[in-house]
Amino acid sequence: MRLLLIRHGQTPSNLKHLLDTAAPGPALTPLGEEQAAALPEALADERIEALYASTLLRTRLTAAPLAARTGLEIVVRDGLRELSAGDLEMRGxxxxxxTYLTTALAWSDGDTGRRVPGGENGVEALARFDSVVAEAAATGAETVAMVSHGAVIRTWTAARAENVDTAFAAAHGLGNTGVVLLSGAPDSGWRVLHWEGRPVGPEEGGPREGGPAGESVGDAAG
Known part of the structure; x- marks a missing residue:
């Protein structure tokens, strides 16, 4: 299965570099709406057969143009929501x-019992995302798009893909409507083919910004 993990379009909280993870969350900025509108053309070569989004408003708004172009229903699942910021909510x-990013990336490195203060731990976060991926794989769709969030995409990918480790995820951000393309299956494992359109390899360059959940650890908001 080809799995496209797509970060949502820009939100007002991204501009302020805030940890905004609670439901329903903000809508998109005008730029975020433009980013969402550009997705169907950007993904025109992908024969998407199933389209998922998280329960947060920004992902459903980002997925809407893809749904309109493909005629697919947006399957909304709580398991794709952003990693809970807990007591850190709305801080920047x-x-x-x-604290938020290093905790999340520690989960990718196997320390899944670690917990975001007042939030979830890695066992809980990875399991909920796994469940949606398994559901999508069970549909038999060859290409699935999931509109989700920066931190959970990076964390899950580093935990589950054989060729992307925690160091890579820590150094490489994911911009708004950035796409991580993977190939594989829940039972046989995953491999990242492209990260924001670039083949994954040792020559990969620096991070992308776009709010705390999408930026590298070194570029955390101050």
Missing amino acids: DREAVE
Whole structure:
């Protein structure tokens, strides 16, 4: 299965570099709407057969143009929502963002019992995302698009893909409507083919910004 993990379009909280993870969350900015509108053309070569989004408003708005172009229903699943910021919700200071991101990336490195203060731990977060991926795989669709969130996409990918590790995820951000393309299956494993359109390899370059959940650990908001 080809799995396209798509980060949502820009939101007002992204502009302020805030950890905004609670439901229903903000809508898109005008730029975010433009980014969402550009997705169907950007993904025109992909024969998407199933389209998923998280329960947060921004992902459903981002998925809407794809749904209109493909004629697919948006399947909304809570398992694709952003990693809960817990007690750090709506903070944008460096300490909060670094705590959030380093905790999430520790899960990718196997420390899944670690918990975001007042939020979830890695066992809970990875399991809920796994369940949606398994559901999509069970449909038999050859190409599935999931509109989700920066931190959970990076964390899950580093935890589950054989060729992307925690160091890569820490150094490489994911911009708004950035896409991580994987190939594989829940039972046989996953491999990242492209990260924001670039083949994954040792020559890969620096991070992309776009709010705390999408930026590298070193670029956390201050």
